[in-house]
Amino acid sequence: MSIMSFPDRGPWGNAKWRGNCSGHVYRQLFEQILGRLERPVFIDPMMGSGTSIEVAKEMGITAYGLDLHQGFNILRNSIVEATGEQGNLVLSHPPYHGMIRYSGEVWGKEAHSDDLSRCVDDEDFHQKMHLAMLNQREATLPGGYYGCIIGDWRRNGVYTSYQAEIIARLPAQELAGVLIKAQHNATSNFQPYGKMDLPFIMHEYIVLFRRKTGTILAVLGAMACQAQRRLQGTWRNIVRSVLMKLGGKAPLSKIYEAVSASTDRINTNSSWREKIRQTLQLYPDFTSEERGVWGLA
Ligand SMILES: C[S@@+](CC[C@H](N)C(=O)[O-])C[C@H]1O[C@@H](n2cnc3c(N)ncnc32)[C@H](O)[C@@H]1O
Structure with missing residues (x-):
């Protein structure tokens, strides 16, 4: 199914971690993408509370979880250096810009300047996400998948489509799929219905690219x-x-x-x-x- 909707997040990860993702989403993706492989390897370079990693391990998938909160910085450190091997699926669930701030709020006492939830503006975020995706691509086995789970954000009358910006910055020949994921805990968007011309954003995207062979220069x-x-x-x-x-x-x-x-x-x-x-x-x-x-x- 290219549309996913899981009101229940399941027992994996931490339900209190702001902006967490339902474990059922990962389970479905792993079944579909990694199900036929003999020794599948999954990498989440922004694992948050670790939902994806717990699901993967339960399914017998080799999994590596990294995050800024434990010292891994996707804007400065190579993912593949950190894991020691490439993955068949390298999927992140980044913050979308500053909708929820992580360093200094969800974890740690101070704001981290490379925290993707603390970008100065949209352009800064787009640039950094591009770098993060190239890092993920490098950590993906040829023929494997890399991508992210990300939503759009409307604020002060401006609608920013982060997924569209990511797609525009990556090689079109590698785009493999865009799935829709219903969001069941999108309370931070809440405004009275009567005042809005357009509906609340109640979905996110799962954008997947398939890595072809070829160097970064190609x-x-x-x-x-x-x-x-x-x-x-x-x-x-x-x-x-x-x-x-x-x-x-x-x-x-x-x-x-x-x-x-x-x-x-x-x-x-x-x-x-x-x-x-x-x-x-x-x-x-x-x-x-x-x-x-x-x-x-
Ligand atoms: C939306 S949360 C992930 C939630 C996770 N899927 C879960 O279910 O718990 C985004 C994560 O990205 C991390 N992050 C932000 N900037 C980062 C960076 N530069 N490098 C690595 N991780 C980063 C944050 O610390 C946060 O934990």
């Missing part, structure tokens, strides 16, 4: 191509939509004017006029029958 290369294609595609669609607005045909000067009025993309790219010309020339979507005038093909 992955980075693929990711750079991915980003490049996306950027080019964005320019193509900006120019297309502007031409649509201009009736399907317009002189270059009008196209420049309309693009600069319709997007703030040009603030970050000083050679935007050149980019528009390049885009018009590159794609078969655009034709020019008279000098300096472009239309939709």
